Amino acid sequence: MSSNDEKEKLRISRRAFLRTMGIGAAASTAVATGVLQAPLAESAVPPKVEGLDYVPVELKVNGRRYALTIETRRSLADVLRTELELTGTKIGCNQGECGACTVIIDGRAMYSCLLLAVNVQGKNIETIEGLSRGGRLHPLQSAFIEKDAYQCGWCTPGQIMASKALLDKNKNPTLAEVKTAVSGNICRCAAYNHIFEAVLAAAKKL
Amino acid sequence: MAWDKVTGQAKFAYDIQVSGMLHARVLRSPHANAKILDIDISAAERLPGVRAILTYKNAGKQRWDRQRAVFRDYVRLVGDEVAAVVADTELIAGDALQLIKVKYEALPHVIDLEEALRPDAPKVQPYGNIWQDKPSIYERGDIQKGFNEAEVVIEHTYTTSEQHHACLEMHGCVANWANDQLTVWDSTQGVHLARDLLALTLNLPISKVRVINRHTGGGFGSKNGIKQYHVIAAMLSRETGRPVRLFLNRSEVFMVTSHPTHRPRTRQKIKAGFKNGGTLTAIDYEEYGRGGAWNEGNMRWASRAGDSIKELYKCPNVRSTNYAVHTNLSSPGACRGPGNTETLFALEQFFDEAAVRFNMDPIELRLKNFAEIHPLTSQPYFSNGLKESYEKGSNAFGWKRQKPGSVKDGTKRRGIGMGTVHWHGTSGEPSQALVTVYPEGTVEVNAGIADIGVGAPVILAQIAAEELQVPFDKVRVAYGDSAGTPYTINSSYGSRTTSLAGPAVRMAAADAKQQLIQIAAEVLKVSPADVRLKDGVFITKSDPAKQASFKEVTGRMGWRKRRHLVIGKGKQVDIFGAHFVEVEVDTATGSVRVLRAVLAHDSGRPINALTYESQVQGGFLMGLGMALFEERIIDAETGVQVNADYHGYCCPTALDVPDQVTVIPIETHDLSTNINAKGVGEPPTAGAGGAIANAIYNAIGVRIRDYPITPSKVLQALKAAG
Numbered sequence: 001m002s003s004n005d006e007k008e009k010l011r012i013s014r015r016a017f018l019r020t021m022g023i024g025a026a027a028s029t030a031v032a033t034g035v036l037q038a039p040l041a042e043s044a045v046p047p048k049v050e051g052l053d054y055v056p057v058e059l060k061v062n063g064r065r066y067a068l069t070i071e072t073r074r075s076l077a078d079v080l081r082t083e084l085e086l087t088g089t090k091i092g093c094n095q096g097e098c099g100a101c102t103v104i105i106d107g108r109a110m111y112s113c114l115l116l117a118v119n120v121q122g123k124n125i126e127t128i129e130g131l132s133r134g135g136r137l138h139p140l141q142s143a144f145i146e147k148d149a150y151q152c153g154w155c156t157p158g159q160i161m162a163s164k165a166l167l168d169k170n171k172n173p174t175l176a177e178v179k180t181a182v183s184g185n186i187c188r189c190a191a192y193n194h195i196f197e198a199v200l201a202a203a204k205k206l
Numbered sequence: 207m208a209w210d211k212v213t214g215q216a217k218f219a220y221d222i223q224v225s226g227m228l229h230a231r232v233l234r235s236p237h238a239n240a241k242i243l244d245i246d247i248s249a250a251e252r253l254p255g256v257r258a259i260l261t262y263k264n265a266g267k268q269r270w271d272r273q274r275a276v277f278r279d280y281v282r283l284v285g286d287e288v289a290a291v292v293a294d295t296e297l298i299a300g301d302a303l304q305l306i307k308v309k310y311e312a313l314p315h316v317i318d319l320e321e322a323l324r325p326d327a328p329k330v331q332p333y334g335n336i337w338q339d340k341p342s343i344y345e346r347g348d349i350q351k352g353f354n355e356a357e358v359v360i361e362h363t364y365t366t367s368e369q370h371h372a373c374l375e376m377h378g379c380v381a382n383w384a385n386d387q388l389t390v391w392d393s394t395q396g397v398h399l400a401r402d403l404l405a406l407t408l409n410l411p412i413s414k415v416r417v418i419n420r421h422t423g424g425g426f427g428s429k430n431g432i433k434q435y436h437v438i439a440a441m442l443s444r445e446t447g448r449p450v451r452l453f454l455n456r457s458e459v460f461m462v463t464s465h466p467t468h469r470p471r472t473r474q475k476i477k478a479g480f481k482n483g484g485t486l487t488a489i490d491y492e493e494y495g496r497g498g499a500w501n502e503g504n505m506r507w508a509s510r511a512g513d514s515i516k517e518l519y520k521c522p523n524v525r526s527t528n529y530a531v532h533t534n535l536s537s538p539g540a541c542r543g544p545g546n547t548e549t550l551f552a553l554e555q556f557f558d559e560a561a562v563r564f565n566m567d568p569i570e571l572r573l574k575n576f577a578e579i580h581p582l583t584s585q586p587y588f589s590n591g592l593k594e595s596y597e598k599g600s601n602a603f604g605w606k607r608q609k610p611g612s613v614k615d616g617t618k619r620r621g622i623g624m625g626t627v628h629w630h631g632t633s634g635e636p637s638q639a640l641v642t643v644y645p646e647g648t649v650e651v652n653a654g655i656a657d658i659g660v661g662a663p664v665i666l667a668q669i670a671a672e673e674l675q676v677p678f679d680k681v682r683v684a685y686g687d688s689a690g691t692p693y694t695i696n697s698s699y700g701s702r703t704t705s706l707a708g709p710a711v712r713m714a715a716a717d718a719k720q721q722l723i724q725i726a727a728e729v730l731k732v733s734p735a736d737v738r739l740k741d742g743v744f745i746t747k748s749d750p751a752k753q754a755s756f757k758e759v760t761g762r763m764g765w766r767k768r769r770h771l772v773i774g775k776g777k778q779v780d781i782f783g784a785h786f787v788e789v790e791v792d793t794a795t796g797s798v799r800v801l802r803a804v805l806a807h808d809s810g811r812p813i814n815a816l817t818y819e820s821q822v823q824g825g826f827l828m829g830l831g832m833a834l835f836e837e838r839i840i841d842a843e844t845g846v847q848v849n850a851d852y853h854g855y856c857c858p859t860a861l862d863v864p865d866q867v868t869v870i871p872i873e874t875h876d877l878s879t880n881i882n883a884k885g886v887g888e889p890p891t892a893g894a895g896g897a898i899a900n901a902i903y904n905a906i907g908v909r910i911r912d913y914p915i916t917p918s919k920v921l922q923a924l925k926a927a928g
């Protein structure tokens with residue numbers, strides 16, 4: 001095989017790769033549907049969309065029970081935010097990369113955008129809104145204020161929930177343990193140093 | 207404010223739910239250049255829950271700019287808008303997108319910067335691929351004479367990558383066009399600029415547009431003004447008579463952000479002449495920046511680099527030639543420290559290389575070329591803390607370099623490096639603020655600013671508290687709504703929120719104070735000239751025992767509100783600093799860790815020490831990301847960004863933070879404003895790359911001039927060096 005052939009082969013496989021990613025590749029003439037999603041078969045009748053079945057679910061959030069009827073395909077983050085109007089749980093990517101949607105489920109910090117609401121029934125779900133009551137802040141919350149552990153504040157609820165999951169288990173964490181606990185929570189403002197300080201300070205008060 | 211953010215009560219535009227709200231999604235082009243032969247929306251329209259679909263066929267003539275309509279029968283980049291669907295839920299709108307059938311005829315395109323410069327490259331604009339068909343050129347002195355006088359000439363070329371703002375709150379808005387009035391809840395850096403541009407684009411009177419935004423989840427330059435999605439959301443709201451929410455998803459944010467989106471990729475050549483002792487005689491600088499497909503103002507961001515070449519060091523003969531190059535991509539935009547960041551990544555490595563050539567300490571070489579007066583205006587600086595930054599920073603750091611490659615431990619090498627920070631703040635535009643003092647002794651500041659994370663509301667409250675000598679917690683700041691605030695700043699860019707809004711607040715507070723003194727004089731039965739405010743008490747100068755408390759005086763106001771409109775003016779200020787870092791390079795894996803950093807910043811007076819430190823640390827880490835791993839990777843074959851997510855595009859995480867980051871404020875006295883603060887949002891990003899690259903050189907003894915300095919580049923460089 002000449003090196004040109006090889007180049008051509010590489011080129012083709014790369015196109016094929018991009019296509020399987022659901023991103024249309026350029027060809028001389030092409031019929032393509034939207035970028036960033038896989039094309040569906042042509043059809044005059046709208047196809048049945050997966051996850052469109054409505055089901056009753058019962059969620060236990062911050063110690064309260066909520067009975068809802070929702071589409072099976074909806075994520076926990078989405079249901080918390082739009083059905084329960086608990087918008088303290090943020091969404092930064094909606095695909096399990098940034099940690100803005102971190103909540104605590106049965107004691108573990110988890111990305112709520114990656115969980116289907118129907119799958120977390122019967123579990124104990126804690127969100128940022130459950131931390132303070134009647135104007136009394138959780139020590140983590142006061143420490144975040146005291147240390148200026150945020151800038152824009154978008155990642156903050158996720159950082160606090162990830163830290164709370166750590167402190168619930170480990171009352172006296174090292175700096176390295178704090179770093180690891182929030183390593184799945186991107187802070188684009190990079191308030192990290194102050195976040196570490198806040199978590200360590202809160203640990204002392206618990 | 208702080209309370210909101212830690213309890214989850216803070217409402218951002220992304221969180222807004224208005225009754226009756228519909229949800230929109232945009233269908234985007236999969237082609238980097240194509241004609242649209244046909245669009246069939248019949249299947250999508252039949253999907254239950256779909257309320258309206260806009261395409262070039264039915265959207266009318268609504269323009270985006272002079273060049274193009276919002277929806278057209280052609281696309282120029284992957285991600286260009288093709289259609290928009292509005293439906294009962296976001297998921298249904300997404301389902302509908304998949305049912306739209308589009309027939310494209312793909313046309314030739316060009317993505318790569320170097321390829322776009324070839325004579326046979328596809329022409330992105332009719333005039334060719336150099337924006338406006340010519341470079342922008344700056345010249346002073348006589349460049350040829352400068353090189354004739356030189357005893358040493360050094361030349362190197364550096365490339366920088368496309369850094370993305372990657373703010374955590376995605377871009378978008380909720381638009382409600384009802385009863386002739388357009389209200390937009392927008393994730394923006396400035397409600398007033400967004401309002402003005404919406405009115406202009408939609409041909410509405412400014413009084414009919416209101417933009418609201420309490421908090422913004424990061425901007426870094428990407429949320430100034432308006433983007434196509436604002437206009438589309440407004441069009442869909444008018445079409446349906448309902449509020450419409452349109453937010454981009456994460457990959458749309460990375461790929462288009464509709465459309466100015468990222469820091470441009472640049473290739474920069476620096477050629478400089480020196481005397482044997484290291485004194486500059488000439489700098490010839492040439493920059494090519496990768497731009498986008500449209501002939502639009504944002505192309506300027508591709509040729510913005512070079513200010514620090516002209517202004518940072520003393521040099522009589524300078525030429526800067528900048529080319530913005532069209533490609534079939536979205537335009538670059540302002541990204542934290544635009545221009546200077548790209549330039550300093552190159553220039554500060556170049557100076558390090560020159561210092562090696564002259565066998566000089568890099569700080570010494572910089573001091574040798576220190577500009578005593580401003581090189582552009584030949585006027586004295588309002589303030590210049592650069593020398594002090596070098597001195598205090600290097601002392602705190604313990605600046606002492608070992609021979610490159612000599613500090614070893616197994617496969618690990620350690621090195622230190624430094625780089626200069628340079629930025630200019632405030633543009634001299636008028637700024638307005640209102641200060642109201644209430645009878646109970648509390649104070650309200652009204653300012654048209656956004657909370658983008660720099661702590662501006664807190665800082666403005668501090669300034670008012672300081673001027674009126676009331677406790678900080680007695681001051682409330684109203685902001686984030688174009689309808690309820692004066693024109694304080696059009697948008698928060700250029701590190702100027704504090705330095706522009708601060709003086710206006712101070713003047714408004716001073717005006718209020720004068721009026722309080724009038725009242726105090728009545729209370730004390732003396733002349734106003736005889737009264738002064740000290741520690742919250744009105745004191746008679748001639749008889750200090752005669753006093754009135756703040757509350758006593760404000761209580762005299764009854765319900766007469768005293769509002770004051772004051773106009774304060776800012777001037778351009780020059781901001782300096784120096785970064786010192788230590789890195790560890792693993793020669794087995796090529797990975798680089800920044801171990802510690804000392805960041806000395808001359809930003810005038812840090813009004814709030816805590817938020818100041820946050821800004822410097824955060825800005826430095828964004829620069830660290832750009833130096834070591836951040837880069838939009840675009841497939842040249844298709845024009846698709848292959849890492850349009852946080853897994854592929856790596857932002858610094860908690861594990862990348864140096865163990866020690868020390869911030870040293872250098873407090874210069876800047877005469878240009880009445881608050882003596884110069885701004886600090888952007889400079890720390892600009893100063894990071896050079897220092898880190900120089901430390902890597904000091905660790906391994908090999909230069910890497912292509913940012914980001916990834917493990918594979920380190921390994922390649924080590925291999926090439928043997």
Ligand code: FES
Nearest residue numbers: 094097098099113
């Ligand atoms: S929103 Fe869930 S991880 Fe980013």
Ligand code: FES
Nearest residue numbers: 151153187188189
């Ligand atoms: S505070 Fe802005 S992302 Fe963390």
